[in-house]
Amino acid sequence: MESTSIPRRHLVDLTPVAELVVQEHRAAPCACVAAAARTGKTVQYGFGAAGRLWFEENPPAGMRGTRPPAAAAEAIFDLASVTKPLTALAFARLARAGALRLDEPLGDVLPELADTPSARAPLELLAAHRAGLEAHRLLYPIGDGGEVGRVELLDALRVCASARREGCAGEPPPEGFPPVYSDLGYLLLGAAIARRGGAALEVIVEREVTGPLGLEIAPAGVLRRRDPRFDERVVPTEDAAPRGGVIRGAVHDDNTWAIAQDGMAGHAGLFGDAMSVARLGVALLETLAGERAAWLSRDELWQLVKPRPGGSLRAGFDGRSGERPSSGSRLGARTFGHLGFTGTSLWIDPDAELAGVLLTNRVHPTRTSDAIRRARPAAYDALVDAMRA
Known part of the structure; x- marks a missing residue:
């Protein structure tokens, strides 16, 4: 698979966007933000990170007394329902x-x-x-x-x-x-x-999607076998007594855990870093532009992302909805993407040819806070402004 590393000098600095989520909105212990803007066949990426992987008073097993690592590009998040796309x-x-x-x-x-x-x-x-x-x-x-x-x-x-x-x-x-x-x-x-x-x-998702697109996105069990540092890189989620305490390196969704353990189910179970999710967004923009016909044609992808009657939900994706969409006010009417319960999201504007990613662990140590609902639209507005500056 392709490396997710891009020299920092070539990236738009989205650190203030991540800080907005962590410091101003206090929506999560940490946030990683990534974006990609296409101009013709040239892609400009952006990245930023803020916060630490967990709150010091709510450490994962074996980490009490250890200063939590700072969030960085290598941080791996439980993508939750961003698995569905x-x-x-x-x-x-x-x-x-x-x-x-x-x-x-x-x-x-x-x-x-x-x-x-x-x-x-x-x-x-x-x-x-x-x-x-x-x-x-x-x-x-x-x-x-x-x-x-x-x-x-x-x-x-x-x-x-x-x-x-x-x-x-x-x-x-x-x-x-x-x-x-x-x-x-x-x-x-x-x-x-x-x-x-x-x-x-x-196996099928890797064979048909993440492998051909060069994405470092997979279930926890696969990533752990592939990367000896997985357990250092992965971001913890909720402190859940039925699961033995702070969940780290295992899927947060209980149904997926009960069925698949370290594998995946159709609705949840994939993990990944922010730049990999941004690259997925780029691949979908390229497909809609007819540039990945050997993988999927524009029409084949359109069957998934096209608007459908009765609401904003598409096939594997969602659209903008409500007076204050979670994708903010800057992205266009044809924007599509998905949210994840753990605090993850991907939004893609095919008209602006821009993909934006916000990955957080907003459920750490508990899911009770709704600050992510205010942080998401603010973050996407700031992300779009930074990429257009």
Whole structure:
């Protein structure tokens, strides 16, 4: 894979943007900000970091009394739901190869789910959050001490495929049911991709997406095997008693942990650094410009990022929504991207040809603060201003 290192003298300094998140908004212990702006086929990158990887009073295991390291370009974050765009891109790649169809019913790909209410739901509607599924369910058993237990994948998939919302019975209409953001749909989509791709989901994502694009993005288990310094570089997330304390180097999402441990599920499980996520944004801009046709054509990517009726959710991506979008006020109306619960985000403006990334561990030591909601739009506005200066 390509190195994520770019000589600092060639980077726009986005340190003030990261400081805005950490120092002014106090949204997280640390933040890494990256951006990429295309002019023709030339790409100008920017990067900045601020804060320390954890609060000194809430250290991960074995780190009490140790000064937390400063955030830097090499910091690896739990990307949380920023995993979903890569799952969707793997889906598009398999469809391009003829391994499955976008409109193929779930039960045709996973016959063991043929007797569930979602058997006739097309895979594309799962990807676009329009298959009529509930947003979330706890899929794992809870131990006597409150700990998160393991769950068999098939058991979890059957719960997901049966979790239809009220008013969403039967086969979905052609454009789907009203959109409701659903982790459950992406768990099902990830399992369908794995089945037709003939390998574990993380293997397919590397084969079809991160490998061809040269991105250092993978589940914790893969990165740990690949990089002996992974456990030094990775940023901790929440102090969660059911998981044994401060989570570091393991996925924050409990359903993913219960199903995949150090692997990934369709909705969560990938880790990466800010520059790798920015490079993903560049690759998508290049694809929309018709410059990566050997990987995906413009039309194949458009099937994922195009606006859809009923709301801002696309297939693997989201758009701008609300009076104060999380992507701020500077990016254009056609901007698309995704947020992650741990405090991560990627936004891409195809008209300005700009991709912006904000990675934080806003759930450390607890998820209760909502400061990230104010910090995100402010950070993206400052990021755009810095890249245009």
